[in-house]
Amino acid sequence: MMWGEYxxxxxxxxxxxxIGFAALAIETxxxxxxxxxxxxxxxxxxxxxxxxTDLAEALVLPGLTVGIAELLALSQIYITKERLKDKPxxxxxxxxxxxxxxxxVISGFLVVYGLLLSGFTGGGVAGLGLVFFFMSRGYQxxxxxxxxxxxxxxxxxxxxxxxxxxxPQYWFVALxxxxxxxxxxxxxxxxxxxxxxGEVRE
Amino acid sequence: xSNIGGVPFYILEFGDELVYxxxxxxxxxxxxxxxxxxxxxxRPERQVDIAFGxxxxxxxxxxxxxxxxxxxxxxxxxxxxxxxxxxxxIFNFTLFTAMVGITNVGIVAAVKSPHVxxxxxxxxxxxxxxxxxxxxxxxxxxxxxxxxxxxxxxxGTLPAxxxxxxxxxxxGVIGExxxxxxxxxxxxxxxxGAPYVIxxxxxxxxxxxxxxxxxxxx
Numbered sequence: 001m002m003w004g005e006y007x008x009x010x011x012x013x014x015x016x017x018x019i020g021f022a023a024l025a026i027e028t029x030x031x032x033x034x035x036x037x038x039x040x041x042x043x044x045x046x047x048x049x050x051x052x053t054d055l056a057e058a059l060v061l062p063g064l065t066v067g068i069a070e071l072l073a074l075s076q077i078y079i080t081k082e083r084l085k086d087k088p089x090x091x092x093x094x095x096x097x098x099x100x101x102x103x104x105v106i107s108g109f110l111v112v113y114g115l116l117l118s119g120f121t122g123g124g125v126a127g128l129g130l131v132f133f134f135m136s137r138g139y140q141x142x143x144x145x146x147x148x149x150x151x152x153x154x155x156x157x158x159x160x161x162x163x164x165x166x167x168p169q170y171w172f173v174a175l176x177x178x179x180x181x182x183x184x185x186x187x188x189x190x191x192x193x194x195x196x197x198g199e200v201r202e
Numbered sequence: 203x204s205n206i207g208g209v210p211f212y213i214l215e216f217g218d219e220l221v222y223x224x225x226x227x228x229x230x231x232x233x234x235x236x237x238x239x240x241x242x243x244x245r246p247e248r249q250v251d252i253a254f255g256x257x258x259x260x261x262x263x264x265x266x267x268x269x270x271x272x273x274x275x276x277x278x279x280x281x282x283x284x285x286x287x288x289x290x291x292i293f294n295f296t297l298f299t300a301m302v303g304i305t306n307v308g309i310v311a312a313v314k315s316p317h318v319x320x321x322x323x324x325x326x327x328x329x330x331x332x333x334x335x336x337x338x339x340x341x342x343x344x345x346x347x348x349x350x351x352x353x354x355x356x357x358g359t360l361p362a363x364x365x366x367x368x369x370x371x372x373x374g375v376i377g378e379x380x381x382x383x384x385x386x387x388x389x390x391x392x393x394x395g396a397p398y399v400i401x402x403x404x405x406x407x408x409x410x411x412x413x414x415x416x417x418x419x420x
Contacts, residue, residue, distance in 0.1 A: 006345065017334060024331065030323065037330050044334035048341040055344065059293055063337045066300045070333070073304055074326045077311050081319040 009050045017043040030082075034074055041067045061120070107133035114187065118179045123186025130187060150188040157181030213290070213353070220290040220353065226415060230287040230408050237404055238280030241273065244397045271312040276401040279305035283405040287412055292343045292350040295416060296336040296374065299409050303329035303378040306402045325379075332377025339370035355419045368417045375413045379406035 020040035027033050045067075048059050078084075107129035114126025156177050163174035208225040223231070246269055248261040279302060286298035307326040310318055344350050346367060347360040354360060379402065 021331070033327055037327060040331055040334055044337045047338040051341060051345055056341075059337075059341070059344075062293075062297055063333075066297060066304070067330070067333060070300070070304050070307075070326065070330045073307055073311070074323065074330060077307070077319060077323045077326060080311075081316065081323055 006050055006052075010047065013043045013046040013050065016046075031078065034071070034078065038067075038071055041071075057120075103133055111187075115183065118183050120182055120186060123183040126183065127187040127189065146188050150185060153181045153184030153188065155181075157185060210353075219294065220351065221288045222290045222353065223288060227288050227412070230411055231284055234280055234283040234287055234405070234408055237401065238277060238284070241276045241280060241397050241401060246272075246398065268312045268314075272309055272398045275305050275308035275312075276398040279309060279401050279405050283408050286409055290352045292352065292355075292371075292416065293337075293340045295412070296333075296340045296371070299375055299378050299413075300329075300333050300336060302405045302409055303332065306379055306405065309398050309402055329378050332374050334374075335370040335377065336374030339367050339374055342367040342370065352416065352419055363419070372413060372417060375409055378409065 017040065020036060020043065024033060024036050024040060027036055045060055045063055048063055049056050051059075110129025110132070111126045114122040114124070114129060116122070117125055160174040160178035160181060163170055163177070167174075210222040210224045211228070212223045214221040246264055248264065250259050250261050252259045282298050282301040282305060286295055286302065289295050289298060307322050307329060310322045313319070313322075340350065343355075343363060346364050347355060347362075349355060349360055355363065
């Protein structure tokens with residue numbers, strides 16, 4: 001079939017890519033261009049995701065990581081370039097999400113759903129819930145606790161790999177350990193990103 | 203197997219992913235290796251400004267912190283180039299290329315001159331947008347041939363790679379630091395410190411030489 005799902009998806013991604021690049025060409029503000037670039041990055045992940053196999057998932061992750069790394073590097077340069085270092089940032093001062101109950105409900109839903117999903121995706125979803133919660137509330141949490149949880153989950157993950165390698169007959173236990181480990185790890189990592197928003201720069 | 207720059211001397215396999223050394227890739231690899239060693243060993247030059255109308259000149263000072271960071275970034279850039287030279291996997295090649303783009307920005311990002319910072323930022327925007335065609339190309343390679351391995355692509359048993367995938371790959375590599383987008387990058391070279399800045403040029407030159415081989419596969 002000439003117009004299979006893959007072709008249609010590819011066409012959609014192409015169109016959104018073209019729209020993104022057109023916006024990029026029109027925009028002149030440096031910060032807006034950086035944000036638009038992040039938007040343009042999504043279609044490229046879309047092209048990979050369209051493969052629809054396990055390989056695609058394995059390829060999306062490094063692609064995403066590279067994109068985030070470049071974004072962080074560029075925003076750091078932007079901060080130095082515009083001399084923004086001396087302006088402290090304290091959370092998101094958006095009245096609506098700070099005062100209402102909605103953040104608790106939404107982040108609670110995301111965390112529960114993420115735990116049900118488990119694995120890398122689940123960690124991402126649950127972490128997103130926590131990021132949203134920390135961003136809307138500001139933070140007074142103890143970061144050491146989060147870091148410790150991250151370390152322990154990392155250890156569980158590595159332990160699971162050793163079980164896979166040396167005791168393959170217990171693969172189911174190892175699978176569960178790896179799934180729990182990675183869900184905790186990604187959740188904690190993402191919630192740390194959420195709390196760093198409120199960091200006062202020296 | 204004859205069209206991938208000669209018969210491989212050695213193929214290092216990690217399951218599906220592999221690294222291979224042919225006369226072509228090994229030459230490029232050694233070039234990157236030698237230059238990385240030079241970067242590790244050498245001390246940065248101090249840029250000289252000559253005042254016209256007299257015989258006065260000044261040299262720019264480079265702080266130790268700045269030098270350390272830039273040396274680290276140059277070494278990272280060298281490692282990424284070496285990886286890109288010998289990898290036998292299309293997706294790894296695009297990842298290494300994207301990493302060369304990041305480290306190129308990093309090499310000059312520590313310089314305090316606003317002019318250089320601005321140029322680095324603009325170049326970074328181009329490099330970031332170039333990851334779209336790069337990863338897109340790798341995905342179309344996988345979708346149309348079912349393999350990302352260069353050895354298998356060169357074997358001739360797989361379906362031909364569509365021209366669109368090849369052109370996307372070349373556009374991506376060009377965006378990471380080649381000719382038409384070079385304007386912003388040339389401005390970055392106003393940053394003082396010779397061996398590190400030259401790493402920017404050398405790495406993109408090597409990547410370009412390698413992508414020619416990659417495009418000729420399959």
